[in-house]
Amino acid sequence: MLAGYLPVLILAIIAVLFAAVTLFVSNFIGHKKPSEDKLLPYECGNVPVGTARERFPVRFYIYAMLFIVFDVEVAFMFPWAVLFKGLGLLGLIEMAVFVLILLLGLLYVWGKGALEWE
Amino acid sequence: MANIDVLTILPDLILIGFAFALLLAGAFSRVERQVNFNMVSALAFVVAFTVNWFQYGADKFGFYNMFMYDQVAGVFRFIFYGIGFLVSLMSEPYICGRIKHKGEYYALIMLSTVGMSFIATSYDLIMLVLGLEAMSLSVYVLTGMFKTDERSVEASMKYFLLGAFSSAIMLLGIAFIYGTLGTTNFGEVLESFKSGLGGTKPQILLVGAMLVLAGVLFKVAAVPFHMWTPDVYEGAPTSVTAFMISGVKAASFIMLIRVFVLGLQIVVFDIVTVIMVISAITMTLGNVCALIQKNVKRMLAYSSIAHAGYILVGFVALNRTSLGAIIFYLMAYALMNIGAFAVLALFQDRGNSLESLSGSGFKYPFLGLMMTIFMFSMVGLPPTAGFMGKFYIFKGALEAGYVWLVVLAVLNSAVSAYFYLRVLIYMFFEDFKGTVRPAINATPTAVALLLTSIGILYLGVFPQNLFELTRKCMTYIH
Numbered sequence: 001m002l003a004g005y006l007p008v009l010i011l012a013i014i015a016v017l018f019a020a021v022t023l024f025v026s027n028f029i030g031h032k033k034p035s036e037d038k039l040l041p042y043e044c045g046n047v048p049v050g051t052a053r054e055r056f057p058v059r060f061y062i063y064a065m066l067f068i069v070f071d072v073e074v075a076f077m078f079p080w081a082v083l084f085k086g087l088g089l090l091g092l093i094e095m096a097v098f099v100l101i102l103l104l105g106l107l108y109v110w111g112k113g114a115l116e117w118e
Numbered sequence: 119m120a121n122i123d124v125l126t127i128l129p130d131l132i133l134i135g136f137a138f139a140l141l142l143a144g145a146f147s148r149v150e151r152q153v154n155f156n157m158v159s160a161l162a163f164v165v166a167f168t169v170n171w172f173q174y175g176a177d178k179f180g181f182y183n184m185f186m187y188d189q190v191a192g193v194f195r196f197i198f199y200g201i202g203f204l205v206s207l208m209s210e211p212y213i214c215g216r217i218k219h220k221g222e223y224y225a226l227i228m229l230s231t232v233g234m235s236f237i238a239t240s241y242d243l244i245m246l247v248l249g250l251e252a253m254s255l256s257v258y259v260l261t262g263m264f265k266t267d268e269r270s271v272e273a274s275m276k277y278f279l280l281g282a283f284s285s286a287i288m289l290l291g292i293a294f295i296y297g298t299l300g301t302t303n304f305g306e307v308l309e310s311f312k313s314g315l316g317g318t319k320p321q322i323l324l325v326g327a328m329l330v331l332a333g334v335l336f337k338v339a340a341v342p343f344h345m346w347t348p349d350v351y352e353g354a355p356t357s358v359t360a361f362m363i364s365g366v367k368a369a370s371f372i373m374l375i376r377v378f379v380l381g382l383q384i385v386v387f388d389i390v391t392v393i394m395v396i397s398a399i400t401m402t403l404g405n406v407c408a409l410i411q412k413n414v415k416r417m418l419a420y421s422s423i424a425h426a427g428y429i430l431v432g433f434v435a436l437n438r439t440s441l442g443a444i445i446f447y448l449m450a451y452a453l454m455n456i457g458a459f460a461v462l463a464l465f466q467d468r469g470n471s472l473e474s475l476s477g478s479g480f481k482y483p484f485l486g487l488m489m490t491i492f493m494f495s496m497v498g499l500p501p502t503a504g505f506m507g508k509f510y511i512f513k514g515a516l517e518a519g520y521v522w523l524v525v526l527a528v529l530n531s532a533v534s535a536y537f538y539l540r541v542l543i544y545m546f547f548e549d550f551k552g553t554v555r556p557a558i559n560a561t562p563t564a565v566a567l568l569l570t571s572i573g574i575l576y577l578g579v580f581p582q583n584l585f586e587l588t589r590k591c592m593t594y595i596h
Contacts, residue, residue, distance in 0.1 A: 005322070090122075104138050111145025 062114050073102050126180030126187045126239065128173065129166035129195060130232045133202075136162035137228040144221015152220045156210045156562060159224035163203035163231075170195045179241065183303055186241035189591035190445075194238035194372045197449055201365045202231040204456045207566035209357040211557035212463035216355070217263055227361060230256035234369035238376070243292045243302040243330075246373060247285070250337070253369055254281050257362055261354040267468070273353025280336070280346045288333025294326030295382070304381035311384050319384060327385040330377060331392065337370035340430060341400045344423050348407075351419035356470070359415060360459030363422050364452035371429060371444055379441070379594045386436070394434045398523060401427025401530045408537045414462060415470045417537055418455070421496060424534060425451055431523055432511040440514025442589030447511055449584070450503030450577055454495040457570035461489050464563050465554040472541065477550025479542070484564075485556060486545055491571045493538045495578070498531050503577035510585060 041048055080087065080095055087094075109115060124131065140158060174192040179185065205227060217223050229252065236249030258281065262274025296302050298320050299310050336343040351359045378386045404424030411417035429447055432440040464485065467474050479486030495504035508531065512524045557563075577584060 101138075104142065108141050108145045111142060 059117065066109060066114070069102065069105060073099070121180075121182050123178060123180035125173065126178050126185045127236070129169040129199070130235050132169060133162055133166050133228045133232050133235075136165075137225040137232075140221045140228075141225045142221075144219055144225070149218055149220075155220045155224050156206050159206035159228060160203050160562070162228060163199045163206060167196065167199040167203065170199065181245075183305055184242045184245045185236075185239045186304075187239050189593065190372070190375070191235075191239045193445055193588060193591050194368065195235050197368050197445075197452060198231050198234045198238070198365060201361065201368070201452050201456065202227055204460075204566045204570060205357060205361045205365075207562040207569075208360065208456065208460040208463055211560040211563055212357050212466060213263070213355060214557075223260070223263060226256040226260050230260070230361070231365065234365055237369050238372045240376065241304050243295065243304075243377070243381070246376065247289060247292065250288075250369075250373065251285065253366065254285070254337075257358070257366060260358045260361070261350060263355055263358065267353075269353035270355060273350045276346055276353075277350045284333045284336035284343070287336075288330050291326045291329025291331075291333065294322055294329065298323040298326065304376075307381050308383065323382075324385060324388060327378070327382055327389060328392070331389055334370060334374050334377065335396065337366060338374065338426050338430070339367070339423050340396050340426050341403050341423070344400070344403070344426075347423055348416050348419040351422070352413060352416045352470075356415065356459050356463040359419075360456045360463070363418070363455045363459070367422065367426065368448040368452060371433075371448060374433060375441065375444070375594070379436070390434055390436060393430055394520070394523065397427045397430030397434055398526055399427075400424070400430060401527060405530045405533045405537075408534065411537070412472055413470050414472055414475065414541060415459075417472075417541075418458065421534065421538070422455070424530065427530070428508060428511060428527055431515050431520070431527055434523065435511075435515040435518035435520060436595065437514055437518050438589055438592055438595055439517055440511060441592045441595060442585060443507065443510030443514050445588040445592070446577075446581070446585050447507035450495065450507040450574065453570045453573045453577070454492045454502075454504060457488060457567060457574070458492040458496070460563055460567050460570070461485050461492070464556045464560055466557055467554050472544050473548075473551075474553040475541065475544045476548035476553070477545070478554055479545030481550045482556055485567075488567045488571055489545060490542055491574055493542055495574050497535045497538045501575065501578040503574040503581070506578055506581040506585070510581075 041052070043052075076098065077095065080091060084091065136158065140155060143158075144152060144155070170192060173187070174196075175189070177189075178187045180187065206224060209223070209227075213220065213223060231253075233249045233251070233253030233256065236252060237246055238249075240246040240249055258274055258278040261277050262271050264270035292302060295307075299307055301307055301310065332343065339347040351363060354362065378389050401424045404420050404422070404427055408417050408420035408424065411420060425447075429444055429451075432444040432447065434440075462470060465475075465478070479489070491502065495502035498504045498508045500506075508527075512527060515524045515527075
């Protein structure tokens with residue numbers, strides 16, 4: 001009964017072997033000429049100005065969380081907008097309910113004073 | 119529109135509406151003006167309960183077969199809304215002054231109840247998981263509601279991490295089930311058993327079922343997934359513990375019944391052999407560990423593990439009597455736990471050691487009497503609901519022929535008498551030390567105490583009607 005899953009096992013073994021072999025071989029036969037520039041952390045081509053692990057105010061986290069809420073909203077709205085005609089009135093109502101709930105969330109955040117930079 | 123049928127979840131929608139209203143009211147009003155939030159919350163549960171009352175009876179499908187509202191779901195909604203109502207009533211004196219944002223507290227109680235109700239109504243594994251998450255996420259936050267109390271925050275963190283793991287394990291199991299059967303819908307699962315598989319049982323389906331079982335047993339707090347229980351129940355605010363110990367437990371058991379008796383019937387007998395062993399270990403371990411606890415909340419947490427063991431006996435027997443008895447037991451269990459925790463919450467003590475209760479029984483006779491009823495019910499002495507619950511569970515198990523399991527459970531009940539009655543010994547036979555003082559102006563809590571104690575005595579003396587109802591609603595099995 002488990003024979004049907006044999007290909008999965010073989011694939012898994014091959015994947016692990018492939019990763020292990022490439023890592024090992026490149027480590028073994030690759031040339032290594034480290035220079036200061038090569039060892040710098042990659043920051044999109046700019047010269048790094050300091051460590052990336054800085055502490056920054058906790059207030060940003062609230063904004064990050066709020067951003068997620070509305071980001072997800074858009075991710076949900078795109079497919080709906082593409083299929084707008086097919087979904088018809090029902091889709092419109094459902095989207096209205098969804099946006100209304102998010103709006104209540106925004107109102108709540110506002111009432112709590114989370115939008116103010118203290 | 120016919121496939122959607124909003125009526126299947128109408129009471130829950132009402133609760134969601136109330137929850138949003140309370141959230142906004144809490145955000146936009148001053149803290150001093152939020153004294154009546156508990157009443158609003160209680161009202162919401164009364165409305166939801168009433169709506170469910172009128173809906174009860176007819177089977178309905180909704181949201182493209184995502185929900186099935188049948189009688190079992192109806193009965194469990196009664197239980198959940200009742201629990202929410204009682205917890206709303208009893209919370210105020212305990213959280214008052216400790217929680218600033220009461221709107222959030224009551225809204226989370228309501229949203230968590232909605233999650234439980236979704237579990238009881240779900241007809242699809244995905245909907246079940248959504249309900250589970252809605253319930254759990256709210257409870258994680260509620261557990262950490264005392265933001266400045268280390269133990270509360272620690273409990274919340276522990277519960278969240280372990281709960282997230284268990285959900286992940288459960289989802290993995292669902293993925294296996296989907297991989298085997300190509301569907302997550304209970305109706306289609308049953309259909310595929312009949313036609314596609316032709317009576318065979320793929321191994322991988324069993325793997326999936328076991329993983330789902332592990333997720334469910336985590337929520338039930340059965341051995342070996344019980345480790346979080348004492349810490350979380352002790353650290354959480356007492357009113358939240360009452361909510362978790364009764365509501366989450368009831369939701370976990372309907373999840374167990376819904377998944378394995380209604381949906382994956384084909385593997386239920388494989389599951390039962392596992393659960394038989396687990397239930398025996400669970401009740402023994404719960405009772406033995408409860409013997410040595412000095413903290414009342416911790417003792418009740420271990421006792422909840424033991425009770426989970428008893429209820430699992432009902433699942434092992436797997437006949438109509440025993441499954442009906444599970445529902446009955448969950449009702450009784452919810453009543454006595456909410457009552458006991460309401461007394462603890464009224465004392466407003468954060469330590470909850472047994473010594474701190476010394477002499478309080480004679481000093482505050484009403485609370486002493488209430489605690490006596492609840493503890494007698496926990497032991498399972500007649501004429502309380504706890505006795506009838508155990509009686510029906512054991513009856514169902516005997517009908518199915520599990521004599522050794524019943525003997526073990528009865529022996530365990532005898533052991534449990536020691537630590538339940540010890541609470542009463544401290545309350546009545548020790549000198550009052552003045553360590554606890556009940557809150558004043560706690561009429562709603564007193565009402566909740568009266569309701570729970572009357573309910574316990576009523577179910578203990580006239581159990582027949584309700585038991586017939588629970589037995590009749592269990593239509594999944596003949």
